[in-house]
Amino acid sequence: MSKRTIVPIGPYHALQEEPEFFKLHVEGETVVHLDIELGYNHRGIEKLSESKDFEETVFLVERICGICSTSHPIACVQAVEDAGDICVPERALFIRSTVGELERIHSHLLWLGLAGHFLGFNTLWMWAWRFREDVLNILELVTGNRNHYGMMKPGGVRRDINDTDIPVIIKLLEGLKDPIAMFRDAVIEDPLVHARTRGIGVLTREKAIAYGALGPTARASGYDIDVRRDHPHAAYGMVDWDVITCGNGDVFDKAVVRILELFESIRIIEQCLNQLKTVTGPVDSDPRFVATGEGIGHYEAPRGEVFHYVRSDGSNRPVRHKVRAPSYMNVPTNRETVLGETIADATIILAAVDPCYCCTERMAVAVDSPGGRRLWGAQDLIRMSCEKTYELMDESGLRGPEPPPCAAAGQTRDSGR
Amino acid sequence: MKTRGSNSADTINRIRGALGEHLLNFEKKSGRRVYIDIAPETVLEASSLMFEETGARLQIATGIDTPAGIEVMYHWALDSEDCLVTIRATVAHEDPSLDSIATLCPAAEWIEREMWELLGIEFRDHPDLRHLLLDDNWPQGNYPLRKFPSGQEVIP
Numbered sequence: 001m002s003k004r005t006i007v008p009i010g011p012y013h014a015l016q017e018e019p020e021f022f023k024l025h026v027e028g029e030t031v032v033h034l035d036i037e038l039g040y041n042h043r044g045i046e047k048l049s050e051s052k053d054f055e056e057t058v059f060l061v062e063r064i065c066g067i068c069s070t071s072h073p074i075a076c077v078q079a080v081e082d083a084g085d086i087c088v089p090e091r092a093l094f095i096r097s098t099v100g101e102l103e104r105i106h107s108h109l110l111w112l113g114l115a116g117h118f119l120g121f122n123t124l125w126m127w128a129w130r131f132r133e134d135v136l137n138i139l140e141l142v143t144g145n146r147n148h149y150g151m152m153k154p155g156g157v158r159r160d161i162n163d164t165d166i167p168v169i170i171k172l173l174e175g176l177k178d179p180i181a182m183f184r185d186a187v188i189e190d191p192l193v194h195a196r197t198r199g200i201g202v203l204t205r206e207k208a209i210a211y212g213a214l215g216p217t218a219r220a221s222g223y224d225i226d227v228r229r230d231h232p233h234a235a236y237g238m239v240d241w242d243v244i245t246c247g248n249g250d251v252f253d254k255a256v257v258r259i260l261e262l263f264e265s266i267r268i269i270e271q272c273l274n275q276l277k278t279v280t281g282p283v284d285s286d287p288r289f290v291a292t293g294e295g296i297g298h299y300e301a302p303r304g305e306v307f308h309y310v311r312s313d314g315s316n317r318p319v320r321h322k323v324r325a326p327s328y329m330n331v332p333t334n335r336e337t338v339l340g341e342t343i344a345d346a347t348i349i350l351a352a353v354d355p356c357y358c359c360t361e362r363m364a365v366a367v368d369s370p371g372g373r374r375l376w377g378a379q380d381l382i383r384m385s386c387e388k389t390y391e392l393m394d395e396s397g398l399r400g401p402e403p404p405p406c407a408a409a410g411q412t413r414d415s416g417r
Numbered sequence: 418m419k420t421r422g423s424n425s426a427d428t429i430n431r432i433r434g435a436l437g438e439h440l441l442n443f444e445k446k447s448g449r450r451v452y453i454d455i456a457p458e459t460v461l462e463a464s465s466l467m468f469e470e471t472g473a474r475l476q477i478a479t480g481i482d483t484p485a486g487i488e489v490m491y492h493w494a495l496d497s498e499d500c501l502v503t504i505r506a507t508v509a510h511e512d513p514s515l516d517s518i519a520t521l522c523p524a525a526e527w528i529e530r531e532m533w534e535l536l537g538i539e540f541r542d543h544p545d546l547r548h549l550l551l552d553d554n555w556p557q558g559n560y561p562l563r564k565f566p567s568g569q570e571v572i573p
Contacts (some may be wrong), residue, residue, distance in 0.1 A: 039550045047561065082450065212475050212524030225474070230496040231449070296450060296492065296501055298476070307476050309492065324477035324528075332527060388554065 002027045007343060009350070011040045016114075022334075022350060029342045034335045049321035054080050054290050057318060058152055061308070064323065066147055067110065070103045071301030072308070072323070073152035078233060078297030079310040080154040080318075084290035092156035092283040094272040097235035099143060099151050100299070101265040101272075105176070106135040107302035108258045108265075111354045112183060115255060118348045119196050124186060131179045138172050141165055156284030166273050173266050180262045187255055197251035201337040201349030204249055211333045214326045215304025216257040217353045221249035227300040234299075239271040251352040258354075289316070301326055303354050327355045425451075425500035428471060432502065435466050449500050457506040460491075461516040464504075467493045468522045473502065475524045480536040482564040487513055487536055508538065510565065517543035535562040 010021035019040035025033035045064055049057050057080075061072040074096055081088060109132035116124030136146040142161055143149035151157050161169075187193050203213065208221040218225055226243045228236040244260040246253035292314040298307045304326030311320045330353040338349050429451055433440060439462070442454035455463050467473040473493035481488045486507040493502045508515060517540035519526040529540045530549040537560035540546060548555060 039548070039552065042550050209474075210523045212522075225496050231494070231499050231501070293446075294452075296503070298501075305476070307492070309479055309490075311481065320479070320481045322477070322479040328477075328527065329524060332523070384554070 004032065009346070011037070016351070016355075020331075020355070022346075024338070024343065024346055026343060029344075031338050031341050031343065031346055034338050036331060036334065046321055046323055049318055051317065053316040054154055054312075054318065057321065058154070059150065061323065062148055062150065062152075064325065067107050068103070068301045068303070068306065068325070069148045070099050070151060071299050071306045072325075074100055074234065075297040075299040075301075075306040075308040076310070076321075076323075077152045077154045078299065079295045079308040080290055080297070080312075081295065082297055083293045083295030083310050083312045084154070084287065085293075086155050086287045086290070087285050088156055089282050089285055091160075091276065091279050091281050093235045093238075094275050094279060095157045095161055095283060096152065097239070098161065098269050098272045098276075099139070099149060099157075100234065101268045102135060102139050102142070104265045104302045105262055106132050106139070107354075108262055109135065111258060111302075112187075112255065115251075115348065115351060118351050119193065121190075121192065124183070127179070127186075128183060131176060134172060134176060138169055141169065141172075153284065154290070155287040156282070158284070160283045161273075161276055163277065166276060170270060170273060173269060177263075177266065180259070180266075183262075184259050187252075187259060193255075194252065196345075196348065197255065199248070200251045200345050201341060201352055202248065202250045203333050203337050207333065207336045208249065211336070212329045213304070213333050214329050215300065215302070215354075216254055216261065217304065217330045217333060219243070219245045220253035220257045222247040225305075227298050227305045231298065233297075235272055235275070236268070238275070239268050241268050241271075251348055254352045289314075303327055304330060327353065331355050425449075425495055425498035428495060428498055429500070429502070432466065432471060435470070436463060439463065451500060451502045452505060453502065454505050454507070457489075457508045457515055460489075460504075460506050461518060461521070464491060464518040464525075465521055467491075467502065467504065468518075471495070475522050476501070478525060478528045478532065480532045480538060480562065482536065482562060483507075484565055486510060487538060487563075489515060489532065489538060491518075513537055514539035514541060516541050517546075519543055534560070536560055537563060 004025055004027050007024040007026055008021065009024060011019045013020060021037035021040065023035040023037065024031050025035070045060060049060055052060055058073045058076055061076045062069050064072050080086070109128045113125040113128035113132070116122065116128065139149065140146050142165065143151050143159060151159060203217065203221045205222045208218045208223040213221065213223065214225070222245055224243065224245050229243055241264045244257050244264065246257050290312045292312055294309070294311040296307070296309050298305050306326060307324040309320070309322040310318045313319050333353060334350055338346050341349060425448070432453070433443060436453070436455065439455050439459040440453060441456060444452040446452060468475065473495050476492040476494050478492065479490045486509045488505055488507050491504045493504065495502060506515065515538060517529055519529055519540070520542065526545065527549055529543055530546060532538050533540055533546055534548050534551050534555065
């Protein structure tokens with residue numbers, strides 16, 4: 001038996017922008033076990049939400065993730081609407097789906113670029129991101145922002161789409177079809193992509209079900225779920241589109257599902273925009289209060305189902321707000337897909353679920369209720385960090401001379417506040 | 418787009434029948450949302466009923482601290498019938514423990530670790546109960562999402 005070694009990837013990921021710690025246990029070149037460590041990106045959003053009113057909460061969850069910055073708000077407002085039995089005007093539903101699908105296109109193009117980059121196919125990366133820019137331009141036209149659109153609110157949307165903008169958007173979308181077809185061919189016909197992704201990192205359908213995998217990760221394994229079809233919301237029940245599935249569950253199929261979904265997203269947006277020409281009326285039912293109750297909202301984000309649970313006690317703030325992002329379910333599937341693969345393939349396998357770490361970790365508080373007293377201030381955190389460093393140095397026998405003076409090292413917990 | 422449509426009534430009735438006397442309360446909020454209360458000691462059976470026999474998908478579990486105890490909710494999705502079923506068990510502050518469902522349904526492994534560290538719920542027979550989001554040095558007995566601390570030091 002060969003010797004087992006741990007190859008750390010993280011916490012500052014060599015390739016991705018967000019911190020997460022993958023410990024690859026390897027024997028020779030082969031990965032035999034994976035340990036995933038979270039918590040480096042932890043902001044206390046669920047607890048923070050309890051101190052915001054229902055309209056502010058939407059802005060807060062928008063900042064969970066920069067890429068899914070309209071998926072979380074849609075799920076959140078749907079949870080509030082479910083809790084308070086709030087109606088939404090039909091025109092607002094079409095606008096929600098339009099913005100949601102534009103976000104899916106830019107997110108999938110972003111992933112496609114990164115996947116190309118991880119494979120060493122940098123041309124794909126540059127082309128994908130070049131055309132993602134066009135999508136961001138459309139989003140800026142519709143919402144006023146490239147990201148963090150601020151479009152959703154309980155009872156509707158904040159901003160209408162002007163009739164004069166619709167032909168412009170349709171023309172810009174038309175211009176995306178050829179590039180997307182080029183990406184499809186570049187991935188499906190390229191021998192290098194085949195060699196690197198076919199049969200690599202396979203997630204079987206059984207494992208996908210057991211781990212509760214979501215979105216393209218599940219659909220690539222033949223697990224046919226899509227919240228847009230299965231639990232219709234926004235305008236998805238009123239337009240014609242198809243759910244894309246593949247059967248092999250390898251990295252290649254995950255890429256194919258995402259690329260083919262781009263065409264479906266364009267189909268959905270075109271139909272929504274056409275509907276907007278005839279469906280007139282308000283875009284906001286302007287609810288005045290949220291009745292006591294509990295509600296669940298979910299939305300098919302680019303990475304899979306986003307889940308929000310809200311409980312209201314009749315006041316203007318949620319008593320509890322639970323957020324579950326798709327990566328929370330998808331990242332653990334890596335423990336199955338990476339086994340038996342080589343270290344070289346691990347990077348693309350770990351990236352194939354399109355992980356979003358800031359989504360996965362939303363909770364941390366340094367406040368103890370009910371007194372609201374801060375457990376640890378910034379100085380305390382610095383002191384603890386120093387202590388831990390020296391603890392680790394002691395363990396490894398690396399401790400040299402006495403520690404350099406650390407600003408907060410000598411202070412007590414209370415004086416640090 | 419042809420949606421699959423909501424015809425969950427049969428499945429819901431079957432779940433009610435199978436839970437039998439374990440079922441403490443049943444609330445049908447709408448055709449698409451059902452809330453079921455059960456006794457905490459029957460969580461494993463109810464989860465097996467939902468996951469293995471009904472084929473439901475575990476969306477996530479959630480805990481809420483209330484004066485009456487800690488409510489733990491398991492949100493199950495019936496994807497082919499457009500219905501979300503929430504199974505709820507309330508555990509007492511004095512003995513906040515539940516059977517782990519992670520061996521039955523690996524999707525629950527992370528969320529049980531999260532509820533353990535943030536709400537202080539002990540999951541019996543969890544395969545790997547350790548910190549998920551918080552640091553390993555987080556003080557024992559300090560649960561950030563507890564609102565009604567009982568038995569733990571109340572900080573003024």
